[in-house]
Amino acid sequence: MPHKFNDARRNKFPKAKYRVTNCPDYNESLRRRGDVNIWFSEDVVEKWASPRRKTRGGQSRYSDLAIEICLTLRVVFRLPLRQTQGFVRSVARLMGVDIVVPDFSTLSRRGKGLKIAENRRAASKPITLIVDSTGLKVHRGDNWHEEKYGARKARKTWRKLHIGLDRETGDIVASKLTTEHVGDETALPELHTDIDADVSRFLADGAYDGQGVVDCLESRFGSGIEIIIPPPKNAVRGENAQRNRHVAAIAKHGRMNWQAETGYNQRSQVEAQIGRWKQVIGDGLQARDFGRQIAEAKVAAKALNRMTGLGRAMYERVI
Template identity: 80%
Template sequence: MPYKFNDAGRDKFPKAKYRVTNCSEYNESLRRRGDLTIWVSDDVVKNWASPRRKTRGGQARYSDLAIEICLTLRVVFRLPFRQTQGFMRSIARLMGMDLVVPDFSTLSRRGKGLRIAQNRRAASKPITLIVDSTGLKVRGDNGWHEEKHGAKKARKTWRKLHIALDPVTGKIAATELTSEHVGDETALSALLTDIDDDVSRFLADGAYDGQGVVDCLIEKFGHEVEIIIPPPKNAVHGKNAQRNHHIDVIAQNGRMNWQTKTGYNERSRVEAQIGRWKQAIGDRLQARDFDSQIAEAKIASKTLNRMTALGRAAYERVV
């Protein structure tokens, strides 16, 4: 949809209102997010130590699971490394676990390039995949210092987070963190690497309009995948038959009608998920090293999926 398509007459359209129909269940799921037993289970003791390595080299003291649990607490409660160590140490003491908690330097070192195993279940039928991207801050202040004291604006660094969402389950199917210089079309191939389910529909905004995206989707999911990407206003026919059909429908019936018929408006779900990410996790990455930032993004994605599994809000429109 074009930016502010109906902006001139926006005041003539009443804003849609919705209400939550499962308030008690949803409120309980929000409370459970703060339950420490959700993030630290009782069986972590037997998997806390690293398995004995059979190759040459030093023996790691902590397993990847132990590091992941500590870093998950860091992401959920937005803690520095030292406070994460103290927090995990107090949890182990309160739960009666005999654990030696990794120190802050071990968490920082092991967090670089840590492989995060996502808990996924194979879908029984092909899914719909919605893709979008957003920016996450790395460092740099909020501008107050420059405005108050007239200081020179510092160069800010940020990363680009690419998200693939399954709208039926509400869970993040895949994430990819890149630098700000990597385009959406370029990052798509790496984003789809972790997706093992069959995909019947693919939705994305106009930034993904390109033959490279089409070739990548056909190679990954086959020729049967339905690609719903809005072509630009001056688009012309090309090699892709689906895109040519979209151009013809928009020319005949208008873009708004095309959005309704194709279900393109469902793409707003991934935008809502991005807003949920920045509200629950934050709009800033805590790590400074790029490999650590990738692991942090993977952990945040897994954390949001666990929050979703606790319970989702069910809405209905108020007439």
């Protein structure tokens, strides 16, 4: 990004300032995020119970929608499972809804392998897809007992969250949670399975620079997709024509000019979305089992999209 090339003289550049142009609408959207009716509406009562199965086996008492609503409230309001059960029970009582709330053990058990119902906004035209990844902590207590009693420190672990962002709507159109050993290029094929829209432009950082990424994108979205990935400093020409043009443009006009001409600076939007995730949802995962962590990440992505649909801030630069 631009500040990396001007780090030695960053103090000589005035900091850009922006102002929100739709303050009333944006403030109301922020208020509505805390409205329980947004997350728990009366029309879900009919779908709360699980439909009768026609095959052999046990009958589920709660539908996947009921479990998803409970887990969504847990993610949005950052509640443990037992407090989630009590919270949903109180909401149902205040709304006068006659439903049986799943207990905390059922929420934990059904969270593994839960099918999340997608409700993304349909794209009327090909989108610009921006992809990036970040790390999420797996909470396993604090280090107080280790410092006090000199116990052996536990080996820390974390998960890697890969997200794909639609630049126009700000929605997370794809998300995938993996272990820390899975690279960005390796997770890309499965990440694209969640996208049900055509993609005309693809933006990513240098971690996605490779022929495997190009082959994956062209096989999924066609050979006409525009791929904007910065090549490394020591990059040389190869078989890919688009990458060769990027290498030549950087060598002739400089990397800063290439970023402005190609629109690569728009990739900052996915970094802002990652910051929003960690600010609103948190920088860690509550679930301990990897299968439940996957469901938690899916629920969190859907909740953030719901918040985005309520309203977004519109900015204009003043300095």
